[in-house]
Amino acid sequence: MANLIYSPKDILQQEFKTKMRGYDPIEVDEFLDNIIKDYEAYSKELLALQEENDRLSAKVAQLSKTQGTQTRVQPTEAPKSTAVTNFDILKRLSNLEREVFGKKLDQATPAASAQPNAGNYTNADASDDNEKTRQF
Secondary structure, three states: OOOOOOOHHHHHHOOOOOOOOOOOHHHHHHHHHHHHHHHHHHHHHHHHHHHHHHHHHHHHHHHHHHHHHHHHHHHHHHHHHHHHHHHHHHHHHHHHHHHHHHHHHHHHOOHHHHOOOOOOOOOOOHHHHHHHHHHO
8 A cells, every 4th residue: 555645634734824815714624624534434445445355365265275175185085986986897897707707617517507606706696797797
């Protein structure tokens, strides 16, 4: 903010010399009184705007911190969805292996057909899982 030359008090206390044919002192005093009122109003408004600016700057800083924290939290949530995706991939891979290698085992040994899910970690129906794999 620029340095002010006159304060409201300076304007109020300013006295002018009178000369012959000078300005009407009453009219000058009334004009200066109005200037003082405007000057004080502008000073109050300036202070209010500076306080609002400080408050909003603090709020922006707080929101920036919060947003920065949220962006750091989001990457930690990503592995959960990746773990689910990895589980789905492993399940599909297991179904594919069962489909491919299960037929070879069925042809090689009839005992493997008696227990189709014996080597698998799930007890789900093999035909249902195979249908889901084919749809993928």
